[in-house]
Amino acid sequence: xxxxxxxxxxxxxxxxxxSIINCAYENTAFDYFPWYQQFPGKGPALLIAxxxxxxEKKEGRFTISFNKSAKQFSLHIMDSQPGDSATYFxxxxxxxxxxxxTRLTVK
Amino acid sequence: KAGVTQTPRxxxxxxxxxxxxxxxxxxxxxxxxxxxxxxxxxxxxxxEYFSETQRNKGNFPGRFSGRQFSNSRSEMNVSTLELGDSAxxxxxxxQLAGAxxxxxxxxxxTRLTVL
Numbered sequence: 001x002x003x004x005x006x007x008x009x010x011x012x013x014x015x016x017x018x019s020i021i022n023c024a025y026e027n028t029a030f031d032y033f034p035w036y037q038q039f040p041g042k043g044p045a046l047l048i049a050x051x052x053x054x055x056e057k058k059e060g061r062f063t064i065s066f067n068k069s070a071k072q073f074s075l076h077i078m079d080s081q082p083g084d085s086a087t088y089f090x091x092x093x094x095x096x097x098x099x100x101x102t103r104l105t106v107k
Numbered sequence: 108k109a110g111v112t113q114t115p116r117x118x119x120x121x122x123x124x125x126x127x128x129x130x131x132x133x134x135x136x137x138x139x140x141x142x143x144x145x146x147x148x149x150x151x152x153x154x155e156y157f158s159e160t161q162r163n164k165g166n167f168p169g170r171f172s173g174r175q176f177s178n179s180r181s182e183m184n185v186s187t188l189e190l191g192d193s194a195x196x197x198x199x200x201x202q203l204a205g206a207x208x209x210x211x212x213x214x215x216x217t218r219l220t221v222l
């Protein structure tokens with residue numbers, strides 16, 4: 001069932017460091033790859049998204065790197081802050097498929 | 108604009124009972140999708156409704172059903188509850204159907220506990 005594999009399951013990063021979360025997908029028909037951020041007690045919220053015709057997209061401290069041939073994409077959070085502590089989900093559409101989530105803690 | 112609202116926020120049921128969850132999308136959004144969130148499994152897609160019609164369905168048993176009303180509000184029903192149905196149930200709305208590139212806006216979820 002899980003068509004999008006996400007790692008690591010949890011991540012602890014020092015304040016100011018770089019957080020990296022990886023996802024791999026199987027279905028080459030997927031054509032849109034969003035990342036969601038979820039704080040406790042809240043639903044997920046769209047953070048940043050990429051389409052497979054570009055290899056990188058940057059918005060502020062958040063960057064998606066996309067490797068179409070390897071069917072992998074990753075989220076990089078630069079200068080990680082305590083306020084970034086949340087659970088992050090990668091996703092892929094058609095019929096939206098989500099990764100299992102990564103709990104990020106920034107100390 | 109008010110966000111996606113879900114009621115109730117918390118529910119406790121026993122095995123064998125049934126439950127109905129409600130979702131009101133953002134005003135003007137016509138598509139509502141439902142997801143089950145459990146630790147370690149992430150979000151599992153249940154189904155999507157658009158204009159009162161089910162457009163897509165995930166890989167869940169028939170005990171899980173839903174419907175959408177003419178005002179785009181949606182309900183999800185789970186019959187004959189099992190312990191494994193304990194989860195956070197999220198609904199998300201989008202303006203258009205398919206939710207491919209249109210941003211999904213999630214509600215806070217309904218936390219269902221089955222005893």
